[in-house]
Amino acid sequence: MNIQVNGEIVSLEGPVTVTALLAQQRVESPDMVAVQINGEFIEKESYADIMIENGAEVEFLYFMGGGA
């Protein structure tokens, strides 16, 4: 199946949990990332339960941004 992660197409074998996707994508600082699936924010407590399905648009957001 294919999903989008931060605008990039990612191919996966099947539906995955948010926790699994964070690990698969080798996301640094998973404690600091905010996760959106199809425009909805997911609470951290639900990362191990929510399944990401085919066609989902996932956004990983960090509140660092840039400057100077």
Next chain:
Amino acid sequence: MTGFATRAVHGPISRTDAHQGLRPPVYDTVSFGFDSAEEIEQAFAGKMAKHSYSRISNPTVEAFEQRVLLLSGGRGAIAVSSGMAAIANVVLALAGSDTNIVAGRYLFGNTASLFTESLSPWGLETRFVDMSDLKALAGAIDHKTRLVFLESITNPQLEVADLKAITEIAHDKDVPVVLDNTVTTFYLCSSIKLGVDIEVVSSTKYISGGATSVGGLIIDNGIFDWKKSARLAPLTKKFGPYALMAALRQEIYRNLGSCMSPHTAFLQTLGLETLGLRIEKSCANTHELALFLEQHPNVVRVNYPGLPSNPWHGIAQEQFQGRYGGILTFDLESRAHCFRSLNALKLIKRATNINDNKTLALHPSSTIFGEFADLRKEEMGVRPSMIRLSVGIEDVEDLKEDLRQALERKV
């Protein structure tokens, strides 16, 4: 990992250190390199967990913020340069011109000055209310109110408000509550359990672990729906419940430049490890000194929430897990007597600051409230006959002996 002390000492470690150091390194660097233009673009867009510029974020400061979140709970934390910076950032993020904030009638002098002197020319109205008068609080909130602000124990009046009742009233009117939790910290006062939306802390005090460094914290407890905030509602479309963190990190905090230094973050992470131990000792000492001073013939009165006769004793006991903080005040006959006794102290330091490891004594009326007129000081409960003690972690008998000889000095 459930106990406070265990969490304080051990973690979390969010990032792997190349050398598996048991303590995060100090990243005394302004800027950070990237492997590609695409990567730095992603970082600026907030799509990659990489630091770009230490005014905005820094790995050592991040490690401190993560440890604070592990101890306090909540959705997000930002470490800033001082407690006053924390307060200013939050007010600027939530309020604006032609709006008002409802604040406790008794506030730290500089906080009151920030509201009435620094921000009022920009069109912010501050409505001061007695937070023990819940009707007055409810009556002061209107459609232009952007937040309710109070201190967990007021300094130096030592009043304690009913936080659960206050948050219920504020939330009923869709207004967030901001609590200055400096003198109790998340160790004694779990603001998230009491329904507080934002906690601000001067980490200069208890958290720094011996007055090593000036710092502050903003903690979003993740309770308030930011769609109800006039300032933050537009940001919820993109950031949802993270709207406040986004507003601070990507605009207010970033633009004000009130960042914490990496070295301060290192020191204060170390301070967190002994926070519980030091607060327990400080509170125990304060309690004993309050009882000692109450019995002394030269002392007119003692104010400390830990005394059963204190009007705030019950609510303090409930909210602060049976401890009452590390500050007490006592009155002598006169200002002159206060000065004579302060001058006679040999161990206790004549110094401003609170919650240091050392016990500190101050005459608030002539110092931290010195800029206010006498009538205003009276309204703020600051008397010329009052001494404030911030009690440290020394052996309590040594503190009693120093107070005894200072109080009994004739000239």
